Amino acid sequence: xxxxxxxxxxxxxxxxxxxxSRRPQEFLQxxxxxxxxxxxxxxxxxxxxxxxxxxxxxxxxxxPEIMACRPQGSAPNEPGWQVRVIPNKFxxxxxxxxxxxxxxxxxxxxxxxxxxxxIVETPDHGKTLADLSEVQIAEVLKAYRSRMLDLRKDSRFRxxxxxxxxxxxxxxxxxxAHSQLMAxxxxxxxxxxxxxxxxxxxQQKERCLVCDLIRQEQQHKSRIxxxxxxxxxxxxxxxxxxxxxxxxxxxxxxxxxxxxxQQLRLLARTLRDIxxxxxxxxxxxxxxxxxxxxxxxxxxxxxxxxxxxxxxDYHWHIELAPKLTRLTGFEWGSGFHINPTPPEEAAEFLRSxxxxx
Numbered sequence: 043x044x045x046x047x048x049x050x051x052x053x054x055x056x057x058x059x060x061x062x063s064r065r066p067q068e069f070l071q072x073x074x075x076x077x078x079x080x081x082x083x084x085x086x087x088x089x090x091x092x093x094x095x096x097x098x099x100x101x102x103x104x105x106p107e108i109m110a111c112r113p114q115g116s117a118p119n120e121p122g123w124q125v126r127v128i129p130n131k132f133x134x135x136x137x138x139x140x141x142x143x144x145x146x147x148x149x150x151x152x153x154x155x156x157x158x159x160x161i162v163e164t165p166d167h168g169k170t171l172a173d174l175s176e177v178q179i180a181e182v183l184k185a186y187r188s189r190m191l192d193l194r195k196d197s198r199f200r201x202x203x204x205x206x207x208x209x210x211x212x213x214x215x216x217x218x219a220h221s222q223l224m225a226x227x228x229x230x231x232x233x234x235x236x237x238x239x240x241x242x243x244x245q246q247k248e249r250c251l252v253c254d255l256i257r258q259e260q261q262h263k264s265r266i267x268x269x270x271x272x273x274x275x276x277x278x279x280x281x282x283x284x285x286x287x288x289x290x291x292x293x294x295x296x297x298x299x300x301x302x303x304q305q306l307r308l309l310a311r312t313l314r315d316i317x318x319x320x321x322x323x324x325x326x327x328x329x330x331x332x333x334x335x336x337x338x339x340x341x342x343x344x345x346x347x348x349x350x351x352x353x354x355d356y357h358w359h360i361e362l363a364p365k366l367t368r369l370t371g372f373e374w375g376s377g378f379h380i381n382p383t384p385p386e387e388a389a390e391f392l393r394s395x396x397x398x399x
Contacts, residue, residue, distance in 0.1 A: 044133075044136070044154030045058050045151050046058070046151060046152050046228065048149060048150040048151065054231055055228055057134050057154060060154075091168070094218050095131075095216075096126075096216060097165065097218060098122075101119045101120060102119070105131060108128060108129065108159060109126075109188060110124075110126040112124070125161065125162065125163060125184075126161075126165075127159055127223075129158070129159055130158040135154045135158050135225070136158075137157050138155075139153055140155065141155050156226045157223065158224050158225075159224075160220050160223075161185050161186065161204075161223060162220045163219040164219050170219050171206070171219055171317055172314065172320075174314070176311050177307075177310070179310035179313055180309075180310040182221070182310075183306040186223070187299050189204075190298065190299040194299070198227050199225040199227060200226060200228055201226050201233060202338070203225070203226060203233075203333075204221060204222070204223050205224075205332045206222070206331040207329075208328060208329050208330075209327065221331075233334065237356060239251065240355045240356050241356075243355065244354060250294055250357050251357070252290055252294075252359060253294050259274065264386045264390070265389045266393075267287065267319070267392045268312065268316065269292075271292065272312070273290065273291055274289070274290055274292055275288070275316055277392075278385060281381050281383075282379035283363045283366070284383035285320070285364045285366065285391075286364075286381075286388075288359055288362075289359060289362065290357060291309075291357075291358070291359075295357070296336040296356040296357060298333060315397045319392050319395040319397045320392070322395045322396055322397065323392055323395035324364060327364040327365060328364065329362060329363060329364045330362070330365065332361045332362075334358060334359050336352050336353075336356050339352065
C-alpha cells in the first residue's frame with residue numbers, strides 16, 4: 043500500500059510507496075548504467091526477450107489484461123494482441139479502498155488510492171514506438187482514449203495522467219515499448235497551474251491561450267518543426283530542455299478522450315514523423331512524452347462553476363522532452379531551468395533531419 047503525504051512548506055503532495063520501497067542499501071550500489079558504453083541500450087541488455095514479461099507469449103507473467111486490441115476471436119490473456127493494457131504489477135497507487143484524508147500534526151496524508159496501468163504498445167520486444175506503423179500507433183492512442191473514458195467515471199480521481207519514458211536515463215525499468223497511465227486523487231501541481239493560466243487568459247481576452255500560442259508560432263515560423271494542417275509541432279519559446287517539443291491540434295479542443303479515430307490517425311502520423319526525426323538527428327535519445335488533457339469534470343464542493351469554461355479555455359497537447367542534460371543543483375533548488383540550446387536552433391536541426399532512417 044502507498045500513501046500520499048503533504049508538505050506544507052513546499053505546498054505539494056508526494057506519493058510514498060510503502061509496500062515495494064527500495065531499501066536504503068540499494069542506493070549504495072553503483073548504477074550499472076553509468077558504466078555502460080556510450081550509445082549502448084542498457085535496458086535492452088538487462089531485459090532479454092525470453093525473460094520479458096511484456097512480450098507476446100508471456101501473458102501469464104503479468105496481471106490479467108484490462109483491455110487489448112486483438113483480432114476477432116482471439117482469447118484474452120493469450121498471444122495475438124497488438125496493444126495490451128494491464129495493471130502495473132507494482133503500482134504506485136491502488137484502485138481499491140477509500141482516500142481517508144487525515145491530519146498528522148501540521149502534515150496531511152491520505153491513502154494511495156488511484157490507478158496505475160501499463161499500455162504495452164507492441165508484442166515485438168525489438169520495436170520502439172518510432173518503429174511502428176501509423177495504424178499501429180493509432181491503436182496505442184485509441185487505448186489511451188479508452189482507458190481515460192473508463193477511469194474518469196470514478197469520482198475519486200481528479201486527473202488521469204498518461205506518459206511514456208523511453209531509453210536509458212529515464213525512470214523506465216522495462217525496455218519493452220510501453221506507456222503508463224496513472225489516475226490520481228489530487229490535481230498535479232503543474233497541471234493545476236497550467237489550467238489556471240489558461241483560465242486567466244480566457245477571462246481576460248475570451249480566447250484560448252494555446253490557440254494564441256499556435257497562431258504566434260505560425261507567424262514566427264522559426265520554432266516550428268512540423269505543420270501538416272492538423273497538428274503543429276514546435277519548440278516552445280521558453281523551452282526548459284534542449285529539443286523540448288510541444289504537439290498540439292490546430293483545431294481547438296480541450297479533451298483528448300473525445301478525439302475521433304480519424305483525428306487519432308492523424309496524430310499517429312505526426313508522432314511517428316517526430317519520433318523518427320529525433321532518432322535520426324539525436325541518435326535515438328531517451329525521452330519522456332506526456333499527454334496534457336482536461337481533467338474529469340466532477341463537481342467540486344462549494345465551486346459549482348469550477349469547470350464551466352474548461353471547453354473554451356483549455357487545449358489538450360503533448361509535451362515531449364529528450365533527456366540530453368541532467369538537472370543541476372541550481373535548477374533543482376531554484377525552479378529555474380538552464381537550456382543550452384535555443385529553441386530556434388533545435389527546430390531548425392530537427393526540420394533538416396530525415397524521418398524514417
